[in-house]
Amino acid sequence: MNNIETVRNFVIEEFLPGTNPAELGVEDDLLNSGVLDSLGLLKMIAWIESTFDVPIGDTDLDPDNFSSLAAIDGFITSARQGAPTV
């Protein structure tokens, strides 16, 4: 399973119970649509850290890094390469 599918399944299971995964597009806004609130965002970040084994520092906490499945995928990819993410 690629990153996007893994993240999508997590988001559906944790925050959108009962939603058909196909309904959540890779560019859909997770923050302004009310899917993730500030605590949901933290939960998501903690999950990304442990699932993808990428350390997330305070400077990475920019909500833009987590605003959609595509953004999260991009964040994980660049974090794994050790590239600056902000």
Added chain:
Amino acid sequence: MTGLLERFLSTADRLAALPALHWNGCDLTYSELRTEMERQMLLLEGIPAGAPVCIAAHKNPSTLGLVFACLELERPFLLLAPTLAAATFEQVSARSGCAHIIDAGAGTVRTQRADFPKIPDDVRFMLATSGSTGLPKVVPIRQGAVDRFIEWAANVFDIRPARTVLNLAPLNFDLCFLDVWTTLAYGGRVVLADPDQAAKGSYLLDLVHRFDVHVIQGVPMFFTLMAAAGEEGRFHAVDHIMFTGDAITELTVYATMRLFPNSRLHNIYGCTETNDSFMYEVDRTAVAYPLPIGAPLPGVNAVVMSDDGAVVDGAGTGELLIAGPYLTPGYLDPSRNTGRFTEIRGTTYFRSGDLVQRDEARTIRLIGRSDFQVKVRGVAINTAEVETVLGDHPLVRAAAVVALPDPLTGRTLTAVVQRQRGSSLSSFALKKHCAQNLPKSAIPTLLYVTDEQLPLTSTGKINRRQAIEDCTPNVERRVS
């Protein structure tokens, strides 16, 4: 009376190099903050004298400078949450007479058509209630009330030069009268927590540690977060802690006492309409739980009114009504005062909607609400209004919304929705629907969709508790 602005300017004159604030790696002295104020005055040039402006309350030094600029120019201003839905933001500001919306950090002024409501003399600050649906109500506050309040707060919490206060609340919250405005009036230093990171306990404790914070006011959730992050740590410099905005768990009271061993702990009660009105100091040697809200602040009049509208004089229960030195003159839209303000024995009182119990020693405890209002992370939300918004979706047959107890946040807004049979309405679609029609804080965190008829009570109303329990077997035992 020497007020907020005069005190701030006098500090900037006499003690120019004194630190005024810290924000995201940047420190400003009083003199630098005054320079920021002067810079913001340029943004206000050309706006008709006395016309109210709407300030997008992004947390940064420029917004603080703009508030001081408005005070200097005797201009009323509405501090509005930038997180409001765009349409709501515009409507609330337009109806408050704000033809100009200013984002101080970005240095932009947007114009719009606006009404011309009558703003009472001497009003500068205007705040909005959370208003889970419909329009938030705008609460004008006379500058005299602000000045009286900051004098009280500075005295009680020892706010002065060489003292540091942590600000956790967004700038559009009334809590800022204490942590931001009292501090800047009395020469203290305010450390502004970044809202994007404030849900991280370790970030907050790092601020407390690095800046030798003395005073912390916040909704209970912040103390729960800090306690969880600071298991082993002790912060000895903190001497005043104020819980406010919500009920606090017993666990968090004890954890906060351990984390800040030299602090006095206060439970503060207030509303946007009344500012802080009651305070209770926790006895560290014998914690009374649930924490009472205690006794009225000096000058505050409180009345307990029973169901039948009679004033309860001694011990008893009823709705809490508040009058006093910090009370608003009424909502900016007078038509919304109905039922919320009432006159008793010649004094105008605000009806808080909170049910309280007063004991023989005249100590007051909150016991519930007289309506559908709940507090989630310090924000008042009317669950009946959230149900109405959900019910407005064309594929929704019925909706039940309750605030479930949550060990971390205090309460989690939870909804169960019965959709039209055969439809594919999802929790994602409903969250998007809520996001378009509700402020973010009123969007249910947990949202379950079912095809089944929601359970009813014997009187034919939706049995909310049962509906939630049916859908959430794993949280069943948490429903109180």
